[in-house]
Amino acid sequence: MPAVHPITFCAASASDGHALAELRVESMRESLERIGRFDPVRARERFLSAFSPEHTRHIEFNGERIGFVVVKPHSQGLLLDHLYVHPFYQNKGVGTAVLAQVFAEADAAGLQVRVGALRGSESNRFYARHGFVQVEQGEFDNYYVRVGKNVL
Numbered sequence: 001m002p003a004v005h006p007i008t009f010c011a012a013s014a015s016d017g018h019a020l021a022e023l024r025v026e027s028m029r030e031s032l033e034r035i036g037r038f039d040p041v042r043a044r045e046r047f048l049s050a051f052s053p054e055h056t057r058h059i060e061f062n063g064e065r066i067g068f069v070v071v072k073p074h075s076q077g078l079l080l081d082h083l084y085v086h087p088f089y090q091n092k093g094v095g096t097a098v099l100a101q102v103f104a105e106a107d108a109a110g111l112q113v114r115v116g117a118l119r120g121s122e123s124n125r126f127y128a129r130h131g132f133v134q135v136e137q138g139e140f141d142n143y144y145v146r147v148g149k150n151v152l
Contacts, residue, residue, distance in 0.1 A: 007097050012056035012068065020056070020068050020084075021047045027067070027084040031121040037140070047082075059085065059098060069098050076145075077111035078102070099130050103148055110150040116141045 012020065021044040032038035052072060059067035067085035071078050080102060085094045106113045115132060117123040119142055128134070132144035 007094060008060045009057040009101070010060055012053045012058055014053045016053065016056070016058070017048050017051045020051070023068065023086060024082065024084050026087060028118070031118050031123070034120055055081070059094060061089065061094070067094060067098075069102065071102055071105070074114055076114065078106050078113045080113055080115040095126060096130070103146070107149040112148065113146045114143065116143050
């Protein structure tokens with residue numbers, strides 16, 4: 001399948017939480033299984049306990065919801081809290097297009113973007129390839145920062 005373009009964004013609502021939690025589980029399954037930490041119940045509960053519809057946008061392609069992104073204010077800029085794309089649409093340019101939008105918003109506001117990625121996940125290479133620099137490592141996650149344009 002060729003690159004998925006153009007994508008659009010649609011605001012999420014409180015009623016979307018369970019569907020987004022399911023998408024998160026499906027998107028993370030392979031990475032979590034690889035490190036022996038796949039627990040779908042825990043993954044759903046963890047997402048729903050901090051679900052913030054006001055910071056969440058659906059990623060759509062041809063009217064179909066194919067993923068979601070959560071960007072929250074953070075003490076040092078923006079926190080890219082979640083970026084999940086349905087496995088069928090992964091590696092087709094969706095994540096890159098989403099990051100371009102997030103970066104444009106951060107750059108316009110003069111803010112850096114922080115993100116965490118599960119250690120051992122392909123997402124680590126993805127974020128490094130898009131200009132994030134690792135600044136911290138936790139027990140299960142790596143943490144990255146992207147300092148963009150106009151950041152003081």
